[in-house]
Amino acid sequence: MDEEFDVIVVGAGFGGPVAARICAKAGLKTLMIERSENVGDKVISGLTIPFYGFLFGPEFIRDGNPPIERPSDGIINYIIKDIEKGDIEIDDSLRVPKPFSPIIAFGYNAYCKPFCEWEVRKAVDAGAILKKSTTAIDVIREDKYVKGIITDKGERIRSKIVIDAEGSKGLLAVKAGIREKYRPETISLADTYDYVMLKEYVDKIFGYSVKMCWGWDEQRIAPPLGYGNGLMVWPYRNSIHFMQDQCLRINESHIPNLNKLFKEYHSNITQKLPWWKNLVEPRAKLRARMWDGFEIYVGLNKELRNMPNHIDGMILIGDAAGLESTELCDGVPAAWFSAEIAANVAIDAIHTNNTSKLFLKKYDRKIKRHPIIQWSISGRNRFNLRTAQKEHDLKKLRKYIHNGWGLGSLTHFMTPFFKMLLSDVNKDPTIITKWIKMFFRYYQNWFYESYDYSSIRKFREATSKKLKKMEMKFTRYLRLIDSLLKSLKKRKKLLSAIVVPFSNSLNNLMKKTLPIFEPIYSFILKLLNPISNRLNIKILKFVEYANPSVFHT
């Protein structure tokens, strides 16, 4: 390739195509390099992409129809006290309550390959060029500046900026001298099994909830160096995904025989865990087994967390920048957020003809100011869980599970969430109704088993009069919310003066009030259960039958 590009994006996983699309849309000549034969061939994940990735992430994903497998309304935590006796405790407080579940979702479960392919199509539609089966093995350097990449075929492809979205191993970043090999303490190795299962069984056994198991080491469900969790199981459409992960090293320098151990833990769980043994095992058929390492503990180390993510002419995003979350083990939202920021900085840099590291520092400053990225890479809860497990302290274990994966997460998530919400509403006051439409549209896509219902489903002329009326009402309400928020925007200053300081102390407020609020909340939920269920059926019916156009932006 003799052409010169404005931007080369290395890696077409979750983050790369987002950066490529934004750059291409801004008129930059953009090339995406992907080492696998087909996009998504080598991306292995869970995967629940949390709702905040969709709400605060790229517009084309929020307003589009990405391929999701199932909405997820939260997590059910099983604390395995004695696997032999079936002594198990449950914490399922982190679930979106009825009547909102599963329309308002905690996240969306997805397979990586169709999702990344969808993103890449959007980037290509916007004008980016995709080059597959090509590994970037080094960067072109001229006077300290990165000026493109060198491929495994020996090609030298030049560009003004390289956005490195190569994922967690960061081999190119190491070559370029921005990173060193991460220490094994920061890496978790995840052993993953994919099972086929009839949809009706997945519906019955899992519904919309991810299941997670926790326990003492001797229960042999949690790998010995795991930071707490024994396993996670994600329900998909006609399948389920099972994952155990294990840190490559904690304090011990000795690495145990993982091949033997993972097998042992897997068979222990599948043969002894009551819900797996009785419900899943007879109905599930193993379809695939694979594994990958991910660097979810990078952020725990302040020094690593503060490493620069750029040099002259090159920016790291997503996993390549170490932006995996220690709090929930999710990395897709941070990959999307950082891709957007990087693309916008790259566009500015190219327009001002300044790709120096001094200019690109803007990117790092924005990453450091991003409330959700910073929250997600610095949470210590999984370390705390490990300590509780080691000490066999059930009280602590309960507390940390509740803090990390139960309602207690509100005590550290409220401030970053609210800050993001405010800044997005300030930028675009109609965003709230876009979010509502997104939730409804995603549910409709899931329900009609199609990633883009509008191309398959004919508009339902036959919707009943009652539904038509509801559609009209719904549209009117959304317009009302929009105009209300627009008028609020005019009072932005006043809003910031009151709301910003308030959002800063939200976490503390939650810490203080949650012990009182939580029992009241569960009591009210129980009390309202019959009404919520009825309302839930009504809402679902409306979303299932309404004309899809009302859920478009």
Next chain:
Amino acid sequence: MVRTFKEFPGVEWVEGTGDFIKINEEKCIGCMNCVNVCLASCFEIVEQKARVKSLEKCMECASCWYVCHEDAIIFTWPLGGTGYKSEWG
């Protein structure tokens, strides 16, 4: 050409990767870390040094590279378009 293995369903390996993991024998101290961490049994110890037995089932997770504190493992990617792939990740 594509390889599959019964013990790893749902995964295929496209041939032509080249020797993408190598061991620097001078640096290797035979600590067994790479042998223990590898779920695809790619390594063996011969005369107190690690050796790549076979990369045919390697899933390119790089765990061997991370745990080698002597930096004896040279880890690169297989040639573009080759190596493991799966629909179900």
